[in-house]
Amino acid sequence: METIRPRWWKPARDESGNPAALCGLCFHCCLIKQGLSGRCGARRFDGSAFESPFLGKFVSVAIDPIEKKPLYHWRPGTKILSLGSLRCNLFCPFCQNHAIAHPKGETAAREISPRDLALTASRHGLAAVAYTYNEPTLQAEYIISAAPLLREAGIATVMVTNGLFSSEARDELATLTEAMNIDIKAFGKNSYAPLGAAEKSARGGRGSAEETVMENVESLFRAGVHIELTNLAVPGISDSEDRFAEMVNWIAGISREMPLHISRYFPAYRYEAPPTDIRLMKKLESIARGKLKFVHLGNVW
Numbered sequence: 190m191e192t193i194r195p196r197w198w199k200p201a202r203d204e205s206g207n208p209a210a211l212c213g214l215c216f217h218c219c220l221i222k223q224g225l226s227g228r229c230g231a232r233r234f235d236g237s238a239f240e241s242p243f244l245g246k247f248v249s250v251a252i253d254p255i256e257k258k259p260l261y262h263w264r265p266g267t268k269i270l271s272l273g274s275l276r277c278n279l280f281c282p283f284c285q286n287h288a289i290a291h292p293k294g295e296t297a298a299r300e301i302s303p304r305d306l307a308l309t310a311s312r313h314g315l316a317a318v319a320y321t322y323n324e325p326t327l328q329a330e331y332i333i334s335a336a337p338l339l340r341e342a343g344i345a346t347v348m349v350t351n352g353l354f355s356s357e358a359r360d361e362l363a364t365l366t367e368a369m370n371i372d373i374k375a376f377g378k379n380s381y382a383p384l385g386a387a388e389k390s391a392r393g394g395r396g397s398a399e400e401t402v403m404e405n406v407e408s409l410f411r412a413g414v415h416i417e418l419t420n421l422a423v424p425g426i427s428d429s430e431d432r433f434a435e436m437v438n439w440i441a442g443i444s445r446e447m448p449l450h451i452s453r454y455f456p457a458y459r460y461e462a463p464p465t466d467i468r469l470m471k472k473l474e475s476i477a478r479g480k481l482k483f484v485h486l487g488n489v490w
């Protein structure tokens with residue numbers, strides 16, 4: 190496979206004047222010292238080269254109903270080739286995919302070239318590929334390399350993401366991605382702190398994590414990407430009715446027709462609070478239905 194190089198970084202110096210790398214792919218804007226990795230663990234600097242060892246490498250490949258992403262209003266009833274890789278730029282204590290998002294030790298990953306990806310999707314008669322399961326921002330360079338080839342074969346690109354990419358990466362992804370489900374993990378001041386995102390990016394000057402996600406949603410929507418949003422109601426983290434109502438107002442200000450999936454939390458990974466109360470789920474649904482046209486509850490069976 191042709192080597193896909195990591196981008197959006199530049200040489201820098203650490204506080205002692207030693208060579209370092211400044212990664213500008215996502216909100217965190219990590220200053221990576223020699224021999225170390227960024228917060229995501231997917232980008233590292235060896236003193237001269239900047240590396241992203243998992244680019245183009247995947248640990249999960251599956252064919253899913255598009256509704257599982259969830260995307261309910263874009264090509265409903267179709268199936269999609271889903272790819273998951275390793276690592277994440279958030280640290281949600283309730284992560285259901287922690288085995289690949291924050292793996293312990295080595296995990297075997299399979300390299301798939303963009304051409305093989307297009308062939309595989311075509312052979313299965315699939316018209317879309319989704320980067321999902323772990324955070325696909327970390328595959329941005331691969332997604333950007335593969336998308337034109339996929340388009341030539343009539344295959345669309347979909348991302349299921351936390352939306353914390355930098356504006357530079359976002360603007361390129363916007364031209365190559367047909368649909369995204371963006372997870373609004375929390376809403377309101379400092380709401381991403383329990384998920385491992387500081388109130389303000391250390392170096393990027395892009396505002397808070399929630400502001401970064403909001404800006405990206407609005408920009409991608411205006412660029413013509415089909416956007417559906419997900420909000421997981423986690424007790425003690427993202428279960429405030431007031432903050433939820435503020436989020437709904439914000440969404441409605443962009444478009445009343447932007448679909449919102451409200452998902453019920455279940456205990457996972459390091460978070461043991463009981464599942465979200467069904468009465469709260471119904472209340473959130475009712476708040477959202479007051480402003481938005483397409484509201485879906487998830488995990489409520």
Ligand code: SF4
Nearest residue numbers: 212215218219227229
């Ligand atoms: S966490 Fe974000 S900024 Fe830091 S190294 Fe990973 S992609 Fe780059």
